[in-house]
Amino acid sequence: MSPLPHILTVDDSKGLRLFVQQALAGFACDHGEAANGYNAFFAIERTRPDLILLDLSMPVMDGLEATRRIRRMDGPASQTPIVALTADIDPELEDRAREAGVSQLAAKPIDPPRLRDIANRWAQHKKQAAE
Numbered sequence: 001m002s003p004l005p006h007i008l009t010v011d012d013s014k015g016l017r018l019f020v021q022q023a024l025a026g027f028a029c030d031h032g033e034a035a036n037g038y039n040a041f042f043a044i045e046r047t048r049p050d051l052i053l054l055d056l057s058m059p060v061m062d063g064l065e066a067t068r069r070i071r072r073m074d075g076p077a078s079q080t081p082i083v084a085l086t087a088d089i090d091p092e093l094e095d096r097a098r099e100a101g102v103s104q105l106a107a108k109p110i111d112p113p114r115l116r117d118i119a120n121r122w123a124q125h126k127k128q129a130a131e
Helices: 014-026 037-047 063-071 075-079 089-101 112-128
Strands: 006-011 030-034 051-055 082-086 102-106
Touching: 006 014, 006 037, 014 030, 014 112, 030 037, 037 051, 037 063, 051 063, 051 112, 063 075, 063 082, 063 089, 089 102, 102 112
Parallel strands: 006 030, 006 051, 051 082, 082 102
Antiparallel strands: none
């Protein structure tokens, strides 16, 4: 039996991290969290997530810079799918996010069924890429 996918939520809002955890309660996964892009690196090293849900607007290190740095990490961590969660989607931001290495943008507020669909799709994508 394969292990459950591990999803890391990176957001400075404790409320959003709790919302994501509750929204994913119906999705069989392990869940971790970090409060900013800088702390995400420690969580990635420790847990090797299958998917990263990442806010773009955070103090200490924003989501675009965190994505660029994750993509430069050694080993499989650099290939982890990153779904950026943001309330400010516009064409320029989408271009900057793609250039940074974001796999997908998702607009906030996001409803739980959509979040579970996104998590399932990207967790499956990583699992298939590993096979």
